[in-house]
Amino acid sequence: MTTHDVIIIGASLAGSACARELERSGIDAVAFERDRFPRAKVCGGFLSPGGVECLARLGVLGDVRAAGAVDVASARVRMDSVEVRIPFERVGLGISRRCLDQIVASGIHISQQCAVTQVDRIDNGFRVKGPGFEATCSVLVDAAGKLGRFTRRRPAHEFGIQYTEAGTRGSVLDFWFFEDGYGGAVSIEGGRSNHCFLINKDKLPKYLNRPECLVTGPLAYDPLPGDYIAVGDAAGMLDPFCGEGMRHALDTGMLAAKIVAKGIRAGTAYEEMRREYEWEHNRRWSRKRAIGAGMREALRHRKLFRTGLRLAPVRWLNRIWD
């Protein structure tokens, strides 16, 4: 059995960002991760300009660029006969999750291939268990993603699929809305492009014929009240067409680390840290969540959505990405 100030469940973007920031603050933190890096993950592979800034704050942007991340300077969005070009005010990056997650997770205290199966409250903290390991801590952070078992979310009807292809899309993010869902393609490292789509659950089978196609789901946007400090998708997903999910994961991981490090030094109770984190999380992210939900609703009315797409896409993006 080991003892730590902080245990983080999951060491993808949110968990690793949190662990990295805690280590920088001199706090003893460990992240338990079910998988072993590098590993593939279903994702659009497009990091928004705000996400790029998060990587800079974490001190890993240089490594990500050196690994071959591609600058993305505009989007080409299509729905039926409408096609619009949207130049970005600041560049985003195209990169695979196989590559990005490994970089963000490198050089910090992570126990890989350790799936947490049980969390118990004990005096002054938590006991965490999995096959072959057990540890205690005073602060627990849930970074186990949208399918994590420790914080509840309301499941949606969509699933995500992804595959990569040889050849790039240059500096353009291609994005399509179609009858069964939406998604797009972006250049990533190694002269390849990443293709990723959100598909309505009922229509999923007809999209699974590619042998290398990965699937994830169901997606889950709406968080339900929980017991733990939850970061990234564990706290509820942002709609992927906002392109801000990775930024949300990195930003909330760092935010939790800041509040927890301060709380540990001051002897603050866990519940108080959790309240402070949730308040600040809502302040930063509830408007974007509402925009995502509004756009999802607008998508049900294709004619209206097409008109909006023709008239105001740059304004939409700036509101989402500011």
Ligand SMILES: Cc1cc2nc3c(=O)[nH]c(=O)nc-3n(C[C@H](O)[C@H](O)[C@H](O)COP(=O)(O)OP(=O)(O)OC[C@H]3O[C@@H](n4cnc5c(N)ncnc54)[C@H](O)[C@@H]3O)c2cc1C
């Ligand atoms: C189809 C699709 C397309 C997307 N496209 C984009 C995009 O282009 N741009 C963008 O910014 N965002 C995109 N997103 C969103 C983005 O992928 C997520 O927001 C991001 O991965 C969240 O990171 P996270 O660290 O919170 O969770 P995750 O990346 O899901 O990581 C959770 C981690 O926890 C681990 N874990 C789970 N349970 C346990 C356990 N019990 N014990 C130990 N470890 C555990 C998992 O192995 C995993 O590594 C997309 C999402 C989907 C579904």
